[in-house]
Amino acid sequence: MSFTVGDVIAERTVHLTRESLVRYAGASGDFNPIHYRDDVAAVVGLPGVLAHGMLTMGVASSVVVAALDPAARILDYGVRFTKPVVVDPQDGADVHVLATAGAVDDEAARIDLKVTFGETTVLVKAQLRVAI
Template structure:
């Protein structure tokens, strides 16, 4: 999909995105990112430090939410700013289904500089996992 500035209005919803994260995904992400913290792969360690189970990397969760916007624009380079706060971890069970991360977005503002602000919501296990997630996007006319 390729969004155009003339086609969007404040309040428009982006197509929702659902992504399942499994323990295998966490291992692959650890290898790609170099983040081998055992809270992302070792259940015993994760629970010893007070977590309910193994959790997804925050930056992986952020990347999943970013896919919502880059998929909508059709051009990852159209994103001129992207930021989130990590509010709750994505707990990834040791099964084949993993944890479902559901992401939605809404046009919050059309700026005079030709950009739009997108408010993003990311949820897992019926709870918000990112706070203040926004992207500023430059769309073609």
């Protein structure tokens, strides 16, 4: 597996629905009602029901993992959460992930992720390192 700085590794838009949030809550055990109840989200001042941050983070990494060789080893992965993904009850939410090679050395490649919801960047410093 070889990478060149600037290469697009993967790009995909992932559609989230309220059902996605319920399924993730069941898998993760995170049943905070801001992830499925509009009334609770409103009471705490949120713009609507939010996708779980770890779901957003997992979606972003899965786009990259799907594009890599199955034997690839992820060395580390980190993000900073900046804005929430509001999941509309009817329309859901589209999370767009663009993964590019940001740095390459003899041991690893750093893959930079641009993760957006609409025109808003929802994860910053989203980077994973892959062993070469």
